[in-house]
Amino acid sequence: MKNSTTQLLDAAQKIQQNAYAPYSKFKVGAAILANDNQVYTGCNIENASYPLGQCAEAGAIAAMIAAGTTHIDEVLVISPNDDICPPCGGCRQKLREFGDSNTIIHMATAKGEIQSINLAELLPLAFEKSNLLDE
Numbered sequence: 001m002k003n004s005t006t007q008l009l010d011a012a013q014k015i016q017q018n019a020y021a022p023y024s025k026f027k028v029g030a031a032i033l034a035n036d037n038q039v040y041t042g043c044n045i046e047n048a049s050y051p052l053g054q055c056a057e058a059g060a061i062a063a064m065i066a067a068g069t070t071h072i073d074e075v076l077v078i079s080p081n082d083d084i085c086p087p088c089g090g091c092r093q094k095l096r097e098f099g100d101s102n103t104i105i106h107m108a109t110a111k112g113e114i115q116s117i118n119l120a121e122l123l124p125l126a127f128e129k130s131n132l133l134d135e
């Protein structure tokens with residue numbers, strides 16, 4: 001396993017413990033390696049009003065943006081069970097806003113088994129900035 005992957009796995013496992021998931025009990029952690037070489041983490045946050053819940057990836061993106069960085073080089077999402085936890089549709093779009101086709105998506109099981117793909121594979125034919133801006 002690459003050094004950065006190990007670093008992301010450790011960070012995601014740590015933040016996963018803080019997930020607020022009293023309803024689903026499905027605790028997820030996410031760790032982003034940004035282009036400033038820093039790691040930003042997030043966990044899922046549920047709400048009694050279910051639709052207001054937030055995914056782990058969104059929290060990690062928020063931490064990255066708050067720190068003044070806007071590019072995701074790699075992201076790792078860790079599941080609470082034996083299956084990988086692929087980012088949901090909404091998070092794929094959120095990741096695409098700050099990543100590029102080569103951004104690596106690592107999906108880990110609770111045991112730390114990892115499957116990795118790039119963002120072009122995760123979200124083909126993405127709707128993005130270039131669709132809106134005349135550049």
Ligand SMILES: [Zn+2]
Nearest residue numbers: 055087088091
């Ligand atoms: Zn999501």
